[in-house]
Amino acid sequence: MKTKIINWIDKRFPLTSFVEHDLTGYPTPRNLSYWWNFGFLAGFVLVLQVATGIFLAMHYKADVQMSFDSIQHIMRDVNYGWLLRYMHAMGASAFFFVIFVHMARTLYYGSYRAPRELLWWTGQGLLLLLMATAFMGYLLPWGQMSFWGATVITNLFRATPFIGDQVVVWLRGDYTVGDATLTRFFSLHYLFPFIIIGAVVVHLVALHTVKSSNPSGIDLAAKDNIPFHPYFTIKDLYGLGLFLILYSVFVFFIPDSLIEPANNIPANPMMTPNHIVPEWYFLPFYAILRSVPSLVGGVVAMAVSVIIFAFMPYLDRSRIPGGARYRPIYRLQFYLFLADMLVLGYVGYVPPTSQTIVIGQVATLCYFASFLVIPFISRMEERWLVKRGLPPAVMSLMESESQQKSKNGGKQ
């Protein structure tokens, strides 16, 4: 009976071949470490956010008179409303956490290199969509931080040449962030996750075309692979268990830890809180914005600081396989970059003083410099490593790869 049904479906829809191609027969390098779990975790958190969000929307009211109170209604009156809201608020932070680890892994192991540039860039697009969605969702509780965060960020568009002021009014639908702004942010906050789902499908199609990278950096295609199911479904599920423990600690024991206390005060357009801070995941970029002493310069610097990751496939000129694992200087650079991100995050969090402004400016310069020196350092490092002596197998691999590249280049 079962085979009969499946046969019936297969004649009309490629079910069996899809499962074979993408699950039971999908070749996955056997040496993937737990750092390769975070893409799956991001997908899981996306589902979690969509699910909790849909149910929260059943009780939320997008109206400046009612939105703040409707959050209180969700927290006190709605059955398990507190749980849905804390899961959703913590889910946003969890989303950025797994995405940042996912990106850090890509940078560490050099997974952005050919042929995975499109995979990296679709991921970049997903990051931008995620940032926009999180930013718009943060306005919805209509607290002081919500209001002033949205005010500051929509004000960034004043940097648009010639029509800056009109663009800001158009985005807000009012002269200030108001009812029109709240309603459209709710509408778009509901829409964007579905665009994200579409973009995730594109990301996965690209992944299943070029297949997963792996810690060795050597292309293992058709050599050392095992099927994704059951080997990596089980590995991903184990990682999911660990993730859920951490997530539950936050949701059940410290649910307010990442919510700014000032957001428990209803939005007041006549008074800015003494100290406004964005959510933790925006802090480094916010610090870059604050470090440039001009409006347009700050906005451009912040935009570039997010987009600059896309240039990694071209900035990294080294042919040594395996990313930071086999490249001591790049590894040092990677950790220095992480430290710089933490410094920027700290500077973004504290109120601006003359001291933190200087620290922020130095850290901002380091941030951009660490990208701009990569072309030179990666080349020098490669020469140094070759001179010091590489295993013959790695040398021949590098040569055959560069030969193949020049052959392909000749063809075009």
Added chain:
Amino acid sequence: MENEALSSSDRRDFLVKLTSVVGGAGVAATCVPFVASMNPSSDVLAKAETEVDLSSIPPGGLRTVAWQGKPVFILHRTPEQIKEATASNGGSDPEPDSKRVKNPEWLVVIGVCTHMGCVPNMEGAGWVCHCHGSQYDDSGRVTRGPAPKNLEVPPYHFVAENKIVIGKA
């Protein structure tokens, strides 16, 4: 004859281009109402003017009123404050004090930092914006960045000695 006309590639190219242009224009025209719907609606535009009675503000006192949903600072300046404000032309966006007031006793400025739109706080002589550290003097002129411009002076006029209407010059 008819066959010739049908297979004429010039004619086909022209038709393809024409159809594309008409289709493109249609798409662009359809976008207009969607984009325009996001601009301020009529009821938002309607709350354009605010009348303020100044008689209750003591010398040196500050009143914040709402105009178009934005805070407007009305500062009743003392002779010392006026003297100080007229003594300099401000900082990075120089402008004489006389150009920023209708009556030197009354400073009327929009209380929105020209950097990122926060509301600055009155601190000592002038205002400090706590979001990113910009400072303004008693004429609403920026004295320390990152704000690029002075606090904006809204259009307003005196309807009586102690009454102004904000929203119309």
